Amino acid sequence: MSFFGKLKERMFKSSSKIEEGLDAIVEDAIDPEPVAQPVADPQPEPEPRPADPAPAPTPEPEQEKNSLIGRLVGRKATPDTPRRVLDDEMLEQIEDLLITADMGVDTAMRVSANMAQGRMGQRLTTQELKALMAREIAAIMDSVARPMPLYPKKPQVVLVVGVNGSGKTTTIGKLASQFKAAGKSVVIAAGDTFRAAAVEQLQVWGERAGVPVLTAPEGSDPASLAFDAMTKAEQDGADLLLIDTAGRLQNRADLMEELSKIVRVIRKKDPEAPHNTLLVLDATTGQNAVSQVEIFQKLADVSGLVMTKLDGTAKGGVLVSLADKFGLPIHAIGVGEQIDDLSPFDPEEFAAALTGLDG
Numbered sequence: 001m002s003f004f005g006k007l008k009e010r011m012f013k014s015s016s017k018i019e020e021g022l023d024a025i026v027e028d029a030i031d032p033e034p035v036a037q038p039v040a041d042p043q044p045e046p047e048p049r050p051a052d053p054a055p056a057p058t059p060e061p062e063q064e065k066n067s068l069i070g071r072l073v074g075r076k077a078t079p080d081t082p083r084r085v086l087d088d089e090m091l092e093q094i095e096d097l098l099i100t101a102d103m104g105v106d107t108a109m110r111v112s113a114n115m116a117q118g119r120m121g122q123r124l125t126t127q128e129l130k131a132l133m134a135r136e137i138a139a140i141m142d143s144v145a146r147p148m149p150l151y152p153k154k155p156q157v158v159l160v161v162g163v164n165g166s167g168k169t170t171t172i173g174k175l176a177s178q179f180k181a182a183g184k185s186v187v188i189a190a191g192d193t194f195r196a197a198a199v200e201q202l203q204v205w206g207e208r209a210g211v212p213v214l215t216a217p218e219g220s221d222p223a224s225l226a227f228d229a230m231t232k233a234e235q236d237g238a239d240l241l242l243i244d245t246a247g248r249l250q251n252r253a254d255l256m257e258e259l260s261k262i263v264r265v266i267r268k269k270d271p272e273a274p275h276n277t278l279l280v281l282d283a284t285t286g287q288n289a290v291s292q293v294e295i296f297q298k299l300a301d302v303s304g305l306v307m308t309k310l311d312g313t314a315k316g317g318v319l320v321s322l323a324d325k326f327g328l329p330i331h332a333i334g335v336g337e338q339i340d341d342l343s344p345f346d347p348e349e350f351a352a353a354l355t356g357l358d359g
């Protein structure tokens with residue numbers, strides 16, 4: 001199966017929600033036109049009414065013609081495909097649908113308004129709506145789709161932050177495995193020293209990835225472990241040091257102090273560290289992820305996002321809202337619990353998978 005097919009299958013809950021919603025909106029047509037005119041109807045329409053013109057093909061920017069969404073937009077509907085005239089009521093329904101898909105009010109309004117621009121009064125099929133929606137979503141996400149930058153610095157220090165359970169450990173394991181496969185040497189530091197289970201989990205992932213995991217006795221100072229890990233990574237000539245951190249938001253002042261102490265200590269060895277601060281977010285928390293970004297931006301100098309658990313949730317739309325609201329780079333997405341279930345973020349494939357556009 002192609003990667004796109006796999007992504008779409010994994011994101012089926014998000015896509016089926018939008019897909020079913022769009023089907024319902026189109027079928028909900030209180031359409032004054034009794035018989036829908038297909039796009040490629042060979043019969044010329046005698047007197048097209050100005051308020052209800054035959055659907056003009058969606059204009060395609062030149063560079064999109066060969067893209068995934070560009071190709072999907074061009075698909076022709078059959079004569080009996082249901083259509084609905086795009087009007088204010090339908091636009092509001094689309095907006096509501098996007099809000100229920102966790103896109104947030106502002107982003108939902110932007111996406112639906114852009115979809116409608118120049119198309120009011122056109123008769124559209126679900127497939128055409130999906131394609132328009134996917135195109136607008138991809139446009140919002142295009143500028144934030146960036147792999148984690150790699151610097152020539154050794155070791156490159158990646159601080160991984162996020163609330164407990166967001167998928168930090170799993171993501172560190174997946175990243176370690178991918179970098180190792182790319183020929184990089186990696187060291188992991190189990191910085192959540194207060195939770196024995198978190199440390200054990202990280203050790204399991206380290207073994208899977210074939211990467212050493214530095215640990216410290218339960219309850220010891222995470223900053224001191226980070227310093228030791230820096231020393232080891234330097235001694236080993238490691239390319240990458242991934243530091244796991246605690247995610248207790250219950251006491252933000254403590255967490256902020258803990259994170260800033262880690263940063264202070266590793267800067268004694270490299271004033272530019274950490275080179276990346278990845279915030280790991282759980283897609284199943286929906287719009288909660290928005291407040292998590294706001295909080296963690298105050299606690300740490302977040303440089304990029306990884307969104308986990310996009311498989312099996314109907315809340316994938318939150319990623320569009322994050323891109324729209326914060327503009328932080330999205331480096332990767334988690335689509336499962338296995339070691340290779342971390343994918344680079346591709347806005348076109350994501351948009352097509354989210355909207356259920358057929359690949």
Ligand SMILES: Nc1nc2c(ncn2[C@@H]2O[C@H](COP(=O)(O)OP(=O)(O)OP(=O)(O)O)[C@@H](O)[C@H]2O)c(=O)[nH]1
Pocket residue numbers: 162163164165166167168169170171192197198201247308309310311312333334335336337341
């Ligand atoms: N379905 C799915 N599950 C995931 C994904 N990423 C992580 N998980 C699961 O989410 C749960 C929490 O993941 P962890 O990596 O332990 O999260 P954490 O942030 O390190 O949590 P703490 O160890 O409690 O701090 C685990 O059961 C993972 O298997 C993903 O992309 N998809």
